[in-house]
Amino acid sequence: MKYLRMEDLDLAGKRVMIREDLNVPVSDGRVTSDARIRAALPTIQAALEQNAAVMLLSHLGRPTEGEPDPRYSLQPVAERLSELLGRPVRLQADWLAGIDVKPGEIVLCENVRFNTGEKKNDDGLARTMAGLCDIFVMDAFGTAHRAQASTEGIIRHAKVACAGPLLTRELEALHRALLEPERPMLAIVGGAKVSTKLTVLDTLLDKVDELIVGGGIANTFIAASGYDVGKSLYEPDLIHDAQRLIQKAHEAGGSIPIPRDVVVAKSFSADAKPLVRNVDEVAADEMILDIGPLTAVEYSEIIAGVGTIIWNGPVGVFEFPNFAAGTRAMAEAIERSSAFSLAGGGDTLAAIDQFGVTDAISYISTGGGAFLEFVEGKTLPAVAALEAVAS
Ligand code: ADP
Numbered sequence: 058m059k060y061l062r063m064e065d066l067d068l069a070g071k072r073v074m075i076r077e078d079l080n081v082p083v084s085d086g087r088v089t090s091d092a093r094i095r096a097a098l099p100t101i102q103a104a105l106e107q108n109a110a111v112m113l114l115s116h117l118g119r120p121t122e123g124e125p126d127p128r129y130s131l132q133p134v135a136e137r138l139s140e141l142l143g144r145p146v147r148l149q150a151d152w153l154a155g156i157d158v159k160p161g162e163i164v165l166c167e168n169v170r171f172n173t174g175e176k177k178n179d180d181g182l183a184r185t186m187a188g189l190c191d192i193f194v195m196d197a198f199g200t201a202h203r204a205q206a207s208t209e210g211i212i213r214h215a216k217v218a219c220a221g222p223l224l225t226r227e228l229e230a231l232h233r234a235l236l237e238p239e240r241p242m243l244a245i246v247g248g249a250k251v252s253t254k255l256t257v258l259d260t261l262l263d264k265v266d267e268l269i270v271g272g273g274i275a276n277t278f279i280a281a282s283g284y285d286v287g288k289s290l291y292e293p294d295l296i297h298d299a300q301r302l303i304q305k306a307h308e309a310g311g312s313i314p315i316p317r318d319v320v321v322a323k324s325f326s327a328d329a330k331p332l333v334r335n336v337d338e339v340a341a342d343e344m345i346l347d348i349g350p351l352t353a354v355e356y357s358e359i360i361a362g363v364g365t366i367i368w369n370g371p372v373g374v375f376e377f378p379n380f381a382a383g384t385r386a387m388a389e390a391i392e393r394s395s396a397f398s399l400a401g402g403g404d405t406l407a408a409i410d411q412f413g414v415t416d417a418i419s420y421i422s423t424g425g426g427a428f429l430e431f432v433e434g435k436t437l438p439a440v441a442a443l444e445a446v447a448s
Pocket residue numbers: 247248249250271272273276290345346347369370371372373374375376401402403404405406
């Protein structure tokens with residue numbers, strides 16, 4: 058990966074425009090979770106310390122382009138950011154016409170998605186934005202898989218475009234885990250549906266030494282192995298694909314283990330009674346909601362023996378305490394392991410948080426969609442643009 062890095066540039070006195078991902082939850086005009094704002098702070102502070110004139114870009118929610126809507130205003134973000142930085146942060150509407158900002162000052166530009174042409178990566182819009190700065194810094198990994206005006210087009214038009222520290226760190230961690238992994242390499246892919254992760258499973262099989270599937274995805278693999286899954290969430294249409302993946306793993310000298318025991322219930326609810334069953338004993342009126350205790354031990358042993366772990370997707374309905382043990386066991390096995398571990402995915406992050414293992418994961422990817430696309434081996438458009446302008 059060859060691109061310019063913000064750390065290598067002299068920002069003093071320059072007009073520096075930084076694309077961050079400040080798309081945070083807002084309720085009643087207040088930011089309810091400021092994790093993304095806090096994640097962006099070091100980049101912003103580094104630019105301010107170098108006496109740059111800092112302009113921040115971000116999207117928030119999904120407003121209709123060309124129709125500025127106060128519900129999607131970044132005003133609450135400006136207020137929270139100002140508290141965290143301990144200095145005023147001005148929010149500027151209609152900033153495409155020009156931004157008045159001096160070295161050492163910071164301006165937050167109103168929601169980029171208010172601008173017509175943002176999503177379809179309009180070239181004129183990208184050019185206008187690029188003209189507002191001397192240096193453009195792309196620091197929003199979570200949007201790097203989208204070719205939009207503020208994430209891709211602007212890079213091609215900026216006088217200088219570079220990757221910010223957050224983006225750099227994220228790409229380096231992904232690189233290390235996926236392209237230069239310490240062997241053996243294990244992927245744990247759980248979650249609801251095979252259909253959303255089929256490409257991920259396929260690409261990972263080419264890279265990893267072991268693949269553990271969990272959740273609704275495992276149910277489809279259990280069905281593909283000839284067992285009855287009762288009322289479980291699974292995808293009959295994808296049984297054939299699951300069989301192909303099992304075959305592919307075999308041909309590569311590995312396997313996709315099928316859980317030997319599972320936790321079932323008669324309904325999908327928090328108070329449903331959990332029952333442990335051998336995988337070949339699931340009744341027609343039962344649904345599989347977690348891996349069983351023997352399987353949890355077996356998978357924990359696999360985890361203990363590898364050098365790299367990539368984790369996306371819970372192995373059970375961890376939101377219900379009765380069906381959280383399997384995912385907890387995976388989280389704790391990763392916590393005990395000394396392997397390089399990389400985790401991503403909205404619900405995976407929620408599980409990691411719930412089980413208190415955040416500090417034990419080597420790297421937690423911030424971008425759900427971008428993370429999966431990187432794992433799939435796709436080139437992220439923003440990164441491709443950064444590389445293109447650097448060469
Ligand atoms: P991520 O957001 O980490 O990529 P997914 O969105 O693919 O993960 O899947 C997470 C969801 O899958 C969780 O809400 C979880 O309850 C659900 N899930 C896990 N196992 C099962 C199962 N056996 N049956 C139904 N849903 C499941």
